[in-house]
Amino acid sequence: MSDDPVALRPVQEYDLPLFERFMTDPEAAGQFSWTGWRDPRLWRRRWEENALLGDDGGALVVTAGAEGLGFVAWRKIPAWGGAYHWNIGIQLLPDACGRGVGTRAQQELVAHLFAHTPVVRIEADTETGNIAEQRSLEKAGFTREGVARSVSFRDGRWRDGVHYSILRGDMAAPAAD
Numbered sequence: 001m002s003d004d005p006v007a008l009r010p011v012q013e014y015d016l017p018l019f020e021r022f023m024t025d026p027e028a029a030g031q032f033s034w035t036g037w038r039d040p041r042l043w044r045r046r047w048e049e050n051a052l053l054g055d056d057g058g059a060l061v062v063t064a065g066a067e068g069l070g071f072v073a074w075r076k077i078p079a080w081g082g083a084y085h086w087n088i089g090i091q092l093l094p095d096a097c098g099r100g101v102g103t104r105a106q107q108e109l110v111a112h113l114f115a116h117t118p119v120v121r122i123e124a125d126t127e128t129g130n131i132a133e134q135r136s137l138e139k140a141g142f143t144r145e146g147v148a149r150s151v152s153f154r155d156g157r158w159r160d161g162v163h164y165s166i167l168r169g170d171m172a173a174p175a176a177d
Helices: 015-024 042-050 101-116 129-138
Strands: 006-010 057-064 067-078 082-090 121-127 143-152 157-168
Touching: 006 101, 015 042, 015 057, 015 067, 042 157, 057 082, 057 101, 067 101, 082 101, 101 129, 121 129, 121 143, 129 143, 129 157
Parallel strands: 082 121
Antiparallel strands: 006 057, 057 067, 067 082, 121 157, 143 157
């Protein structure tokens, strides 16, 4: 993996094999994301529709230099009175894990969403057994809100999940120009 800083960028057509790999390769998807064989063209169809950047959510490639390491994604969650907030997720190739890439990518995504959308809240969820992702979210500034029982099905059984959030006010104020 490159020593270049972690950055996010829009998905290009040449990135789609990376996305498809997570749908067809259990090793690439990893222990907590592999949920069985899925439609490998799902991401391609979504990209053809809106380049994975829509009003209800999107995805960006996580990079270090020119190297695609995975992606971050977000989806709109309806709230009271027509308001909404985002729920985010991340998927990294195994070689990118354990090096702070996920923490930095999630920080970049949160900064992007707060800068370009009016939401006050961003959420993230992970399995209770995914300690590395819990640490990454906490390092990225998220607050653990609680455990939800039996919210995801993987590898033949229901799993508990941990719910996190970060509020606009939790972010450090940007420096004045």
